Amino acid sequence: MRVVVSGGGTGGHIYPALSLIKEIKRNNKEADILYIGTEKGLESDLVRREGIAFETIHITGFKRKISFENIKTVSRFLTGTKRAKQLIKAFRPDVVIGTGGYVCGPVVYAAAKLKIPTVIHEQNSVPGLTNKFLSKYVNKIAICFDEAKDYFPNKKVIFTGNPRASDVLDIDAQAGAQSLQLHPSKKTVLIVGGSRGARPINEGFLSIIGELGEKPYQVVYVTGSVHFDHVMEKMKEHKHPANVVIKPFIHNMPDVLGAIDLIVARAGATTLAEITSLGLPSILIPSPYVTNNHQEKNAQSLASNGAAIVRKESEMDGKQLLADIDQILTSEQVWKKMHLASKDLGIPQAAANLYDVLAELTRKH
Numbered sequence: 001m002r003v004v005v006s007g008g009g010t011g012g013h014i015y016p017a018l019s020l021i022k023e024i025k026r027n028n029k030e031a032d033i034l035y036i037g038t039e040k041g042l043e044s045d046l047v048r049r050e051g052i053a054f055e056t057i058h059i060t061g062f063k064r065k066i067s068f069e070n071i072k073t074v075s076r077f078l079t080g081t082k083r084a085k086q087l088i089k090a091f092r093p094d095v096v097i098g099t100g101g102y103v104c105g106p107v108v109y110a111a112a113k114l115k116i117p118t119v120i121h122e123q124n125s126v127p128g129l130t131n132k133f134l135s136k137y138v139n140k141i142a143i144c145f146d147e148a149k150d151y152f153p154n155k156k157v158i159f160t161g162n163p164r165a166s167d168v169l170d171i172d173a174q175a176g177a178q179s180l181q182l183h184p185s186k187k188t189v190l191i192v193g194g195s196r197g198a199r200p201i202n203e204g205f206l207s208i209i210g211e212l213g214e215k216p217y218q219v220v221y222v223t224g225s226v227h228f229d230h231v232m233e234k235m236k237e238h239k240h241p242a243n244v245v246i247k248p249f250i251h252n253m254p255d256v257l258g259a260i261d262l263i264v265a266r267a268g269a270t271t272l273a274e275i276t277s278l279g280l281p282s283i284l285i286p287s288p289y290v291t292n293n294h295q296e297k298n299a300q301s302l303a304s305n306g307a308a309i310v311r312k313e314s315e316m317d318g319k320q321l322l323a324d325i326d327q328i329l330t331s332e333q334v335w336k337k338m339h340l341a342s343k344d345l346g347i348p349q350a351a352a353n354l355y356d357v358l359a360e361l362t363r364k365h
């Protein structure tokens with residue numbers, strides 16, 4: 001089985017691709033994989049770390065407003081498609097899958113034009129521009145929220161879930177706790193602003209650092225790599241509490257998720273797939289800066305089931321956040337109810353579902 005995988009920009013598109021690659025290798029040790037991304041996206045670090053063959057093309061996204069930049073983007077799309085065609089012809093894949101982000105545009109489009117079977121994986125309830133464009137050309141569209149099917153040609157759609165939901169079940173919670181030097185008998189809350197961090201959440205965190213230091217639980221705080229130096233500079237104005245660990249990025253997230261009791265996060269779809277698979281309760285602060293406010297919709301699907309508390313970024317208040325964390329971590333009853341509601345939404349077999357879609361297209365090919 002020879003597969004080209006493409007997905008880029010942020011962790012929410014890249015980690016599902018990496019989990020799928022693990023599932024392909026699990027079923028098919030001889031499988032050959034080529035990942036096509038961009039040099040600038042997070043994928044150039046995350047994919048190379050895994051030792052997966054990695055090639056790049058140069059592409060930028062469309063601006064929603066009319067802009068001169070869009071002319072450049074069209075020209076990059078054309079050169080990107082040409083380069084993708086060369087890479088695909090040389091690799092001769094049985095199937096090509098895109099997991100979102102601009103880079104998938106030229107890669108999946110080029111594969112479809114070369115008559116190679118193609119799949120896109122849409123993590124969100126509301127699809128992004130690239131997947132909407134590609135939906136006309138691909139053979140199959142794998143989705144994770146029922147609502148997403150309304151945006152795509154019906155007969156191509158198949159519900160699989162997000163493969164990262166399966167991957168996070170294969171974890172070593174003890175290793176996760178040790179990597180952060182967590183106290184084994186204390187409860188832990190992880191606060192993370194998505195794969196690239198979030199400045200407003202960092203500010204909220206700095207405003208409550210003093211109070212966090214007095215809590216009986218421990219806190220793992222992830223700033224996002226680009227914001228780390230700024231947060232650490234600001235931390236010089238505060239006493240660093242012994243129960244608070246601050247990190248720029250967590251590379252062993254599945255193990256860490258296994259070691260915590262509660263997560264405060266953005267509502268990126270891949271994060272939600274992970275936490276529901278594990279049955280973690282959550283406090284979600286959806287990013288208001290995403291296409292069609294889709295994180296708000298992602299978050300509401302958990303909140304309406306009782307699995308999460310949702311707080312708007314515009315109304316974010318450190319005191320409220322502390323009260324929410326306290327309420328969940330200090331009441332076994334509240335925690336258990338949210339845990340069961342969260343678990344109920346998880347799709348642990350998602351990786352196998354998506355692998356089956358690729359395997360069937362490969363067989364037909």
Ligand SMILES: CC(=O)N[C@H]1[C@@H](OP(=O)(O)OP(=O)(O)OC[C@H]2O[C@@H](n3ccc(=O)[nH]c3=O)[C@H](O)[C@@H]2O)O[C@H](CO)[C@@H](O)[C@@H]1O
Nearest residue numbers: 010011012013015123194195249250253268269270271290
């Ligand atoms: C601003 C933006 O466009 N966000 C989108 C992006 O978010 P983003 O990339 O933040 O995506 P998600 O929250 O869905 O996923 C983040 C991924 O990174 C991992 N992680 C995060 C932090 C860390 O320190 N270590 C780590 O491993 C998480 O465990 C998860 O696997 O893709 C998601 C999936 O399409 C979308 O729903 C989001 O709306």
